[in-house]
Amino acid sequence: MGNTPSDHTSSDNTGTLDEALERLHASGPEHGGWLSNHAPMAVEALVRHGQAPAVHHWLDGYRHKLEDMPETSARVTADNWREALGDHRRVADWTEYFLRETGERPWREVLAEWWPRLLPGIAAGATHPVIRVGHSVRTLLAGEETAPRVAELAHGLGYWAARHQPLxxxxxxxxxxxxxxxxxxxxxxxxxxxxxxxxxxxxxxxxxxxxxxxxxxxxxxxxxxxxxxxxxxxxxxxxxxxxxxxxxxxxxxxxxxxxxxxxxxxxxxxxxxxxxxxxxxxxxxxxxxxxxxxxxxxxxxxxxxxxxxxxxxxxxxxxxxxxxxxxxxxxxxxxxxxxxxxxxxx
Structure with a gap:
């Protein structure tokens, strides 16, 4: 395939991507019911392809589609995660779980543990959760593992776990x-x-x-x-x-x-x-x-x-x-x- 994961994201010294992700992490992964929040994926692609100066203006135009992250309800743990898997009402609980996990362990370790658990539900959320994870991992592999970039992986995994539904x-x-x-x-x-x-x-x-x-x-x-x-x-x-x-x-x-x-x-x-x-x-x-x-x-x-x-x-x-x-x-x-x-x- 044409490009390698070394292009613009790894050389982004403007801080634009991290700023955009921090701005977005107060928002939930969906809006209007089942519609996905595409902003984290789109801004990653914009920055990667040299369009960082356009990111905040693009986000301003997307702002009307953003909704606050729902409230948490109950803590997801290593013991009870199976009963919470696929419960879209617990997306905030799942996000908090992965924020804790990626804060305590290397993100690759968390990803390797959860990828096979989530993979059967790859089509859930119209495939947007796995796409969001893919954009996040590309960024982490290509450049500095900053806190907003690791948090973005947690948000993507949390969305996938909440919407998980096998074919x-x-x-x-x-x-x-x-x-x-x-x-x-x-x-x-x-x-x-x-x-x-x-x-x-x-x-x-x-x-x-x-x-x-x-x-x-x-x-x-x-x-x-x-x-x-x-x-x-x-x-x-x-x-x-x-x-x-x-x-x-x-x-x-x-x-x-x-x-x-x-x-x-x-x-x-x-x-x-x-x-x-x-x-x-x-x-x-x-x-x-x-x-x-x-x-x-x-x-x-x-x-x-x-x-x-x-x-x-x-x-x-x-x-x-x-x-x-x-x-x-x-x-x-x-x-x-x-x-x-x-x-x-x-």
């Missing part, structure tokens, strides 16, 4: 030869009139992909990279089906890919399998029946991200960030497609 049991379909072929073979859910929870409840079967990779973590990572590329490319031809929601078919597995270097290698294969389930679930829930043509980006990666930042839509910013990770011509065309399809802010 239904799925029947395996015929194996697919590639990630692109697997996405093409995902059967759509029968009724696409409801919200994502209604749609995910209808899932019944996925193609078998990527097959058996449990004995080779590097192969698992290669397959996951293939999936991110295929899902990003697919947006160029299928993003019109639901331009906002279909970005997650790419950004969710990319969040997992960004997290792999911080995880024990024994977790790479199950992480790839879960990432496939998340990408396939979004594709089944929102993918259109027909592809449409797309045009070349006609711009550099830097120019495209500047356009996404000026466009202002949080999903567009995050998808363009993923497209730049892939970095090839089709991915850049997909980024342009997201800029064209999603309504701009302002």
């Amino acid at each position: 239904p049991a799925l029947t395996p379909l015929a194996p697919a030869r590639s990630a692109a072929a697997a996405l093409d073979a995902v059967p759509p859910v029968p009724d696409q009139s409801g919200g994502i929870r209604d749609r995910l409840a209808q899932l019944s079967a996925f193609p078998v992909w990527p097959g058996e990779v449990t004995g080779d973590p590097d192969q698992a990572r290669a397959r996951l990279t293939e999936l991110v590329t295929a899902a990003t490319h697919r947006y160029a031809t299928h993003g019109h089906g639901e331009p906002v929601m279909l970005v997650h078919a790419a950004t969710a597995p990319n969040a997992v890919l960004r997290t792999l270097p911080a995880l024990p290698r024994t977790l790479w294969a199950p992480s790839t399998a879960a990432a496939w389930a998340a990408s396939a679930a979004v594709t089944a829930a929102y993918g259109p029946a027909e592809a449409t043509p797309y045009r070349p980006a006609g711009a550099s990666a830097e120019e495209l991200f500047a356009r996404a930042a000026a466009h202002g839509d949080d999903h567009t910013i995050k998808f363009t960030d993923t497209a730049l990770d892939v970095g090839d011509a089709t991915a850049l065309a997909a980024a342009l497609r997201s800029i064209e399809l999603n309504p701009p802010v302002g």
Whole structure:
């Protein structure tokens, strides 16, 4: 894939990212009921791609979507966490738990313990919790492990634990030869009139992909990279089906890919399998029946991200960030497609 985790975030000496995260940590992970707070993810992407001067202005425009963090109700502990898992009313309790854990232990240790516990619920919250964790881990791996950046991981993990909900049991379909072929073979859910929870409840079967990779973590990572590329490319031809929601078919597995270097290698294969389930679930829930043509980006990666930042839509910013990770011509065309399809802010 195109970019490495060494770019702008690691050399951000302005303090903008930490300021933005501190500003955001008084807010909850959702607003208006089930809608996710995308600001922590978007500002991380903006800073990473050289748009730090625009961050606070962008946050000012996003402020109306922020709601205060809910009140805590009961302490989550090592003994009672199972009964609290998946209880969205306890998001503040979960956040406090992970703030304590990351304050007392190295963040990698906390992540390695909780990642396999949370992974079965990867599609929960429309995949936003795992995406938020992926942005956080990328920052921690790329630069200084400041208190706001570690706290952001705690907020992401807390959100994931509170919204945790596994997918239904799925029947395996015929194996697919590639990630692109697997996405093409995902059967759509029968009724696409409801919200994502209604749609995910209808899932019944996925193609078998990527097959058996449990004995080779590097192969698992290669397959996951293939999936991110295929899902990003697919947006160029299928993003019109639901331009906002279909970005997650790419950004969710990319969040997992960004997290792999911080995880024990024994977790790479199950992480790839879960990432496939998340990408396939979004594709089944929102993918259109027909592809449409797309045009070349006609711009550099830097120019495209500047356009996404000026466009202002949080999903567009995050998808363009993923497209730049892939970095090839089709991915850049997909980024342009997201800029064209999603309504701009302002």
